[in-house]
Every structure is written in C-alpha cells, then in structure tokens.
Amino acid sequence: MKEVSQETTPGAQTQHLSAPSNLPKREWKNRVFKTIFATAVGFSLLMLLILIIRIITQGIGSLDWQLFTNFASRHPEQAGLKAPLIGTIWMMALTAPISFVLGVGTAIYLEEYAKPNRFTALIQTNISNLAGVPSVVFGLLGLTLFVRELALGRSLIAGALTMSLLILPIIVVSTQEALRAVPSELKQASYAMGATTWQTIFKVVLPASVPGILTGTILALSRAIGETAPLIMIGALTYIAFLPESIMSQFTVMPIQIFNWTNRPQEEFHMVAAAGIIILLVMLLLMNSIAVWIRNKFQRRF
Template identity: 60%
Template sequence: MSTKTPTRPPQSNLARRKRAERVFYALCLAATFTAVLLLVLLLYGVIRDGIGRLNWEFLQSFPSRFAHRAGIKAALYGTLWVISLTGLIAVPIGVAAAIYLEEYAQKNRLNAFIQMNIANLAGVPSVVYALLGLALFVRFFGFGRSVIAGALTMSLLILPTVIIATQEALRAVPSSLREASFGLGATRWQTIRLQVLPAAFGGIMTGIILSLSRAIGETAPLITIGALTFVTFVPRGPMDSFTALPIQIFNWASRPQQAFHEVAAAAILVLLAVLLVMNSIAIFLRQRQRRRLS
C-alpha cells in the first residue's frame, strides 16, 4: 500500500516570490502617489491664483469687464437653478425606472434590451445629449436658451447613471428583508415603500449626488444649448436665460489678461467647494446607512 516513493523536497522559491511582492507593492504605491501628486499640484496652482480674490463680494457681484469687479453671482445662481431643477426632474424618473427594472420587471428580452441600452446610454458623450437637447427642448418645445432647457438636457445626461446607481442600491438590499415582508402578507408596493427604499436610501442618495456632481461640472451641454457667457442678472424663473459656473470659468480663463485668470481660479475654488460639500453629503449618508444595517 504505502510504498514510499522518494520525493524531491520542494525547491524554495520564497526569495523570488518575496521580491515580486516588493516590486508590485512599489508599483502600486507609485501609482497612488502620482494621482495624489497631480491633484495636489492642481489644487496648489488654483489656490495660489484664486485665494486672493475669494471673498464675499466675489460671490455677490455680477461679471464685469474689469477683472477686479468681476464676480460669480450670476453663474452661481445659474448653476444652483439648473442643478436643482435637474434633480427634481431626473431623480423621480430615474428612481422610478430603477424600481420598475429591479423590482417589477420580468426577465424577458424587452427588459434585457432596455437594461442594455441604459448601460450604453451612460457612456454616451455629453455633447451628444447636448445636441439632442438643442433640437428637442430649445427648438422643438420652444424653451429657448432657458434654465429649464438646460435642466432637461442635464437630466437626460444623468438619467442613465441615476438609474444604474439606484438599481445597484436596490440590489444590495438583502433579499431576506423582502421575504420577511412578503411573508407577512405585504404587497409588492408596501414592501418596496416600507422596507426596500428605506434600506436602499443611502445608496440611492449617493448615486444621485454623484450624478448631480457630474452635471455641475458639465460645460459642453450648456454651451451647446446656448447658455450665455456674460450675464448681469440672476434667473427669476425656469424660463429665464442663465449662465453657469463652468461656462463662466471657461470664459474668464480664455481671456488674455492675467487678472481674469485669477478670477477664474477663484471661481474654480467655489465650484470645487460645492462639489466637496455634495460628495461629503454622499459619504455621510453612506456611512449612516452602513451603521443602520449592521
């Protein structure tokens, strides 16, 4: 039975494996530092140029042809208007679509086709949405170069990502929660409203906020639908024309005068601050969610 066949002792390649380990570690570390270093350099440049111009007056002034008087009131209000409306339009539609796809839809060809298209739409360049928005909202519906036309175009742009993020959040809700609810005789809608949505709330909000953050920084769609670049008023309603922070930044940065570059840098700082606040909210909500479910 157990006649011993002489076996060679396994050759030790430990030293070689450890060397590979160290090389890989160094590579990863270098990659991380490259990314962080670039970010730091960028931030340093912007802060150095812009911090001097950043004050309350800057936030409260309209643009001017004199750099020292120029402010971002119109652009800031325009951005807030567009983003708020975009949220109001895209969030209900996106969340409802995700609930349908995730909780109600049967697995058939049509729904698989819809699902595939949504994934593809998420990768379509923003300028394509912009052209659609120009043809549809600005011209066909006659909204002109208004806040609502901009918000609708932005909504188209972020809808796929809102849907996908929401679907993922819904999928992350443990099925045991659904079963418990169904098992007590709850209808599908009761289960979704009382169990699934509250459990997915953090994830859904994270997706929405990240999508809106993306929309804030988008410039191409707004330029394409004809947002103005020099505006000395704040929009009073969704049908007013407007400008937005990225457009204003682009406008100032493309001027030859150094003073305007500083104004642009200050505006970038404001934009970054808005984004930072939004992302912090997303992180906060995700953390709270994690604590609630554990």
C-alpha cells in the same frame, strides 16, 4: 504561471528542495517592481496635489466677498460670480427632482416589476450604453429637442432637462444596486403580512434603500454641477447680468463662467477663474461629504 509550475515539477524537485538559487534575484525584482507600482500611486497623488495647490495659490487672491455679490464684468477686479452661482443653484434645484423621479422610477421598474424578457434586457443594455455617450452629444440632443423642437429656448428648464437625461443612467444604476441590497426576506415578510406589491415597495423596500439611493443621486448631481459642454451647446454662454426669475429665464452656471474667464487672454481673468474653481470645488466637496455622511450614518447592512 507556466514557468512557475515548471520549476516545481517532480523532476526538478531534488534540485530545488532548498531555496532555488535564483530566488534572491526574483525577490529583488519583486521589490523593484513594488517600488515602480508604488511610484505610480505616488505620481497620481502628486498630480492631484499639484493641481489643487496651483489652483489655490492662483485663486486665493481674488477670493473675496465681491466675487459673490458682483455680476460678470469686463474688468477682472470687479468681476463676480453672482449670476452663475444662483444659476447653478437653480439648475441643481430643477435637475435633482426630474432626474430623481425618472431614475428611481426606472430602477424600481427594472428591479421590482420587470420580467426577465427581451424588453427588460433592452432597457438595461440601453442604460449602460447611455452612460458612455459623450456629454457633448447630450448637448446636441438638448439643443435640437428642448431648445428648438419644444421651443423652450435657451432657458433653465431646457438645460435642466438635458442635465437630467445626462445623469439618468448614473442614478438608475446606483438605485438598482441599492434596491438589490435589500434582502428578499424583508420583502417576503411583507408579502406574508398581506401587503401588495406596491405597499411592499413603498413601505419596506424604499425605506431600506433610501440611503443608497440618496448617495447615488447626490454623486450624480455632483457630476452635473461640473458639466460644461452640454450647457454650452444649448447656449448658456451669454453675458448674464441678471438673476433668473423663472424656469424660462436665460442663465449661466459656474463651470461656464469659469470657461469664459479661462478663454480670455488676460492673466487677471485666469486668477478670477481660479477663484471660481475654488468655489466650485468647495461645492463639490460639500456634496460629496454629505453623500459619504448619509452612507455612513444611515446605511444598514443586512
């Protein structure tokens, strides 16, 4: 910036009244760098493309109905995803309500009830720091607290509680943003009609912010569905040839089965793993599409 302003100081003005002589060079440089920056964008998109094409070509051959109906097997051609698929659905069905209630509750407290004091600041700082804790550390917490101390064992509920704590910060932050986007006029109008704080929150603020909250929650769950490390930590990686029957059942999930197959030396298992990845990515795509659809369809701008 300094040099730019030097060029146009009054003393130099007479010299530069017409286009500065170095302008063509500077504009050439601008074009070169624009190409470099655009190449970086192209590189990123190309990598995404290679990743997706590679996985599809690798996995498409193993993608058949048997994959959904068979349990894991020592023989790659018979190996299926039945247990991890049902396990992932169980895991999501348990994680969603737990993390939703805790996350939305925390956000409502912070946005609607909390006074701006030290304690509130502590919670807020704490949440942003929790968001940066590596997922494997959450796995260590789950292993000690849920599996051992609370004696839940290597069960679905232990995994779901660990996952809930992991995605809690994401849900809190996105819910806070959704709540903040509700204009205060709506709240004032509600109070003016004689509504209490809770009535205003439940009947005015929440209905207005529910699309934002749901979008944030689904995106958080789509993070949870691909998480592997914390569930390995609590011991989900076991050979499972049965479906979970209750929240205390042992389980496996999609990313863990994919990890298991990736770790085997045989090329055939890598192909089955790729087929599993395709299914996992389709699930993610579905969840993200629903989130985007909710955002576009129901989000009101105030």
